[in-house]
Amino acid sequence: MEYEPVIGLEVHVQLETRTKVFCGCLTDFGAEPNTQVCPVCLGFPGSLPVLNKTALEYSIKVGLALNCAIQGFTKFDRKHYYYPDLPKNIQISQYDLPIAKDGYLDIGVNGQTKRIGIRRAHLEEDAGKLIHRGNASLVDYNRTGQPLLEIVSEPDISAPEEAYEYLTDLKSVVEYLDVSDCDMEKGSLRCDANISVRPRGTKELGTKSEIKNLNSFKAVRDALQYEINRHLELKAAGEQIVQETRLWDEKETKTLSMRSKEEAKDYRYFPEPDLPPFTIDKSRIGEIRKTIPELPKEKMRRFMKDYGLTLYDARLLVISKNTSLYAEERLKAFPSKDKKPVANWLIGPMAQEANSRNKELADIPVSPAALNEIIGLVESGQISNLAAKTVLTEMIDSGKNAGTIVREKNLVQISDESALATEMEAVIKENPKVVGDFKAGKENSIMFLVGQVMKRTKGKANPKIVRDMLKRRLTDA
Amino acid sequence: MALSKETVRYVADLSRIELRPEELEELSRQLEAILEFIDQLDKADIAGVEPTSHVAGLANVMRDDVPVSSLPVEKTLANAPHKEGGYFVVPKVIE
Ligand SMILES: [Zn+2]
Numbered sequence: 001m002e003y004e005p006v007i008g009l010e011v012h013v014q015l016e017t018r019t020k021v022f023c024g025c026l027t028d029f030g031a032e033p034n035t036q037v038c039p040v041c042l043g044f045p046g047s048l049p050v051l052n053k054t055a056l057e058y059s060i061k062v063g064l065a066l067n068c069a070i071q072g073f074t075k076f077d078r079k080h081y082y083y084p085d086l087p088k089n090i091q092i093s094q095y096d097l098p099i100a101k102d103g104y105l106d107i108g109v110n111g112q113t114k115r116i117g118i119r120r121a122h123l124e125e126d127a128g129k130l131i132h133r134g135n136a137s138l139v140d141y142n143r144t145g146q147p148l149l150e151i152v153s154e155p156d157i158s159a160p161e162e163a164y165e166y167l168t169d170l171k172s173v174v175e176y177l178d179v180s181d182c183d184m185e186k187g188s189l190r191c192d193a194n195i196s197v198r199p200r201g202t203k204e205l206g207t208k209s210e211i212k213n214l215n216s217f218k219a220v221r222d223a224l225q226y227e228i229n230r231h232l233e234l235k236a237a238g239e240q241i242v243q244e245t246r247l248w249d250e251k252e253t254k255t256l257s258m259r260s261k262e263e264a265k266d267y268r269y270f271p272e273p274d275l276p277p278f279t280i281d282k283s284r285i286g287e288i289r290k291t292i293p294e295l296p297k298e299k300m301r302r303f304m305k306d307y308g309l310t311l312y313d314a315r316l317l318v319i320s321k322n323t324s325l326y327a328e329e330r331l332k333a334f335p336s337k338d339k340k341p342v343a344n345w346l347i348g349p350m351a352q353e354a355n356s357r358n359k360e361l362a363d364i365p366v367s368p369a370a371l372n373e374i375i376g377l378v379e380s381g382q383i384s385n386l387a388a389k390t391v392l393t394e395m396i397d398s399g400k401n402a403g404t405i406v407r408e409k410n411l412v413q414i415s416d417e418s419a420l421a422t423e424m425e426a427v428i429k430e431n432p433k434v435v436g437d438f439k440a441g442k443e444n445s446i447m448f449l450v451g452q453v454m455k456r457t458k459g460k461a462n463p464k465i466v467r468d469m470l471k472r473r474l475t476d477a
Numbered sequence: 478m479a480l481s482k483e484t485v486r487y488v489a490d491l492s493r494i495e496l497r498p499e500e501l502e503e504l505s506r507q508l509e510a511i512l513e514f515i516d517q518l519d520k521a522d523i524a525g526v527e528p529t530s531h532v533a534g535l536a537n538v539m540r541d542d543v544p545v546s547s548l549p550v551e552k553t554l555a556n557a558p559h560k561e562g563g564y565f566v567v568p569k570v571i572e
Binding site: 017018019023024032034036037051053054055056075080081082084089130132133134136137138139140266273277278279 | 543559564569
């Protein structure tokens with residue numbers, strides 16, 4: 001029988017408010033333990049939580065960006081569970097009336113658009129942090145009470161790769177809204193995954209497992225693939241799948257069973273008596289809607305239209321807000337109508353420089369004018385592509401301009417045939433087999449010879465000229 | 478409403494409370510009486526009554542996103558039986 005995976009994701013986004021969701025404690029990351037706590041977030045008797053207006057607005061903003069319906073009436077509920085990271089033994093969350101529901105996010109799957117439903121987005125408070133050591137656990141409640149928006153997808157995702165796309169796009173949208181830094185390393189974005197398999201074409205859901213401890217989008221993808229295989233193997237062996245929570249072990253690249261999770265009803269939700277309900281009127285929603293900037297999908301379409309970029313290029317350049325602003329500044333400043341060279345440089349060499357320096361593209365200090373200068377030098381044939389990369393690296397390291405670097409490093413491209421003839425002859429002599437291959441009709445082997453000439457000239461030879469010369473020389477002979 | 482000892486034990490377990498057998502007896506009896514009392518609510522006619530989520534009649538009580546001083550850490554930890562380097566220390570728990 002052929003099976004299909006059914007995947008739903010729960011994403012927790014930490015909203016970047018200055019203070020916590022129900023009290024005035026700061027939310028600064030990395031503060032000394034238990035220095036950002038008060039009677040409210042520690043749940044001392046007699047304290048009263050009061051909702052942070054900004055946290056509600058941010059939640060509505062995300063809900064709108066995810067095409068959700070915003071509830072006109074919303075309230076908070078208590079979720080009960082006993083664990084040392086929760087000083088009150090209750091978490092203030094939302095049960096039956098989440099702020100936002102019934103939305104969607106369109107993702108790209110193999111060049112097609114797929115719509116993933118968003119079941120709900122609700123606001124809740126974060127728990128504290130435990131550090132396990134020996135037989136003790138150390139508890140820091142600074143994170144307790146920080147606003148979390150939980151975004152729950154419909155089980156519309158049918159492959160690990162789709163889950164990866166969904167998360168990438170979701171992060172991108174939230175980041176554009178300026179409501180969270182979405183930094184997984186800091187825990188500002190966390191993801192749990194629900195997965196089951198069912199015979200292809202059937203409607204009923206199989207028994208699911210929930211995967212936790214997913215610390216990167218790659219971990220989500222790998223863990224889902226592992227879990228799908230595990231389910232399929234159990235099915236094939238005629239064994240029962242148990243509904244349970246499993247932990248992803250990054251090192252061993254496998255999931256491990258956790259003690260079975262308490263059933264939803266065991267959380268014993270009831271309306272939070274300390275917080276009166278909230279009404280959100282249409283005009284307020286309209287005001288918040290106006291603060292939503294151009295979102296990644298719209299920007300991508302505009303980049304394709306305004307700058308003639310391919311879908312692939314446009315998608316990479318809108319991935320984060322900073323990247324898109326940086327890219328657009330450079331695309332605009334490029335004097336020619338054909339913007340392809342700029343896109344190539346941004347996605348190719350400049351992205352590589354950013355990567356190798358552990359930085360974002362937007363942190364690479366190459367001004368629009370400086371980039372235009374490099375591209376101009378290549379297009380006019382003054383330097384080779386290879387030399388241009390050297391110029392780029394040097395420019396980032398020293399801040400010098402391209403012309404100076406070309407002079408100082410003697411990178412001017414050699415396009416003069418007479419100056420290249422000696423090197424070409426030497427390469428022909430050294431590689432009789434490749435020359436023979438070319439003559440026997442293997443046209444591609446000429447590229448190897450070109451490469452050798454480039455090497456001998458330390459990248460300064462004009463590869464196009466070298467190729468023409470070699471072709472003439474070897475065909476004539 | 479009859480309340481089985483299993484249910485009481487289960488709820489105690491969820492709340493991480495250990496009960497001695499005689500406590501289990503006594504609490505089961507008391508909880509049962511409480512539930513019976515609450516069962517009176519079932520007799521009320523609530524047709525056409527909107528669910529109540531709050532009794533104070535208030536709505537939209539919010540605060541601006543403005544910091545207020547937190548507690549000094551000594552005060553926060555003052556009643557903790559075990560503490561170390563600004564942390565609360567509890568027996569090791571791993572889910
Ligand atoms: Zn607080």
